[in-house]
Amino acid sequence: MLLTNKCAQHGLGMGFQKVASLLNKRTYSWVVTAAGLKLTTKTFNAAESRGKWGGSVPLWCSNRYVSSVLYPTSTKAAATAATGVISNYNRQQALTLTTKAATKRKMVAKLTEQERCEKLQPLLDAGWTLVEGRDAIYKEFQLKDFNQAFSLMTGVALLAEKINHHPEWFNCYNKVQVTLSTHDVNGLSSQDIRMANYLEAQVKLLN
Numbered sequence: 426m427l428l429t430n431k432c433a434q435h436g437l438g439m440g441f442q443k444v445a446s447l448l449n450k451r452t453y454s455w456v457v458t459a460a461g462l463k464l465t466t467k468t469f470n471a472a473e474s475r476g477k478w479g480g481s482v483p484l485w486c487s488n489r490y491v492s493s494v495l496y497p498t499s500t501k502a503a504a505t506a507a508t509g510v511i512s513n514y515n516r517q518q519a520l521t522l523t524t525k526a527a528t529k530r531k532m533v534a535k536l537t538e539q540e541r542c543e544k545l546q547p548l549l550d551a552g553w554t555l556v557e558g559r560d561a562i563y564k565e566f567q568l569k570d571f572n573q574a575f576s577l578m579t580g581v582a583l584l585a586e587k588i589n590h591h592p593e594w595f596n597c598y599n600k601v602q603v604t605l606s607t608h609d610v611n612g613l614s615s616q617d618i619r620m621a622n623y624l625e626a627q628v629k630l631l632n
């Protein structure tokens with residue numbers, strides 16, 4: 426479960442990263458709920474939390490909503506900062522995170538204009554097209570037969586799971602129609618470039 430990029434966009438990524446890196450402290454006084462941050466008197470000691478949940482600190486995330494995150498009392502400033510950010514943050518947005526993933530996950534952001542020139546243009550030259558009304562790219566691949574089409578899709582599926590980035594696609598016999606966009610940033614990101622380049626490379630190997 427990872428911090429979504431919407432959080433990073435609103436600066437929550439920083440707040441959470443700061444707080445997340447402190448989540449190994451011993452006592453807590455703030456709780457994040459799906460409705461936002463609230464004060465709590467709960468205290469955990471690291472030994473108990475480690476024993477009880479296995480990880481260093483429990484993060485109660487169900488599906489895509491944080492039901493509670495406990496902040497260290499000694500960092501009320503950080504929690505206040507996070508509170509401040511969360512209070513400005515549309516609470517209806519889904520957010521899921523873990524301490525490890527929150528600190529490690531590389532936040533993807535929408536492609537900049539420069540990146541679009543440098544990284545997107547070569548794909549457009551290779552036959553990808555911009556999707557009308559969306560910040561997304563599309564290409565139809567025609568393979569030799571269904572077997573080739575499906576082996577291409579298998580490779581993409583493995584990559585998708587590895588980088589946690591999934592295509593929108595349709596397959597009919599030897600055709601694979603692919604649309605790429607990053608839902609978390611509502612547009613194109615480096616993840617889409619990476620997946621498109623992977624597709625281009627795989628198709629070259631198959632043909």
Ligand SMILES: C[C@H](O)[C@H](O)[C@H]1CNC2=NC(N)=NC(=O)C2=N1
Pocket residue numbers: 427589590591592606607608609610
């Ligand atoms: C919760 C999960 O990590 C996110 O929804 C991932 C999954 N796969 C994804 N795939 C795509 N194309 N865009 C995303 O923003 C995305 N986000």
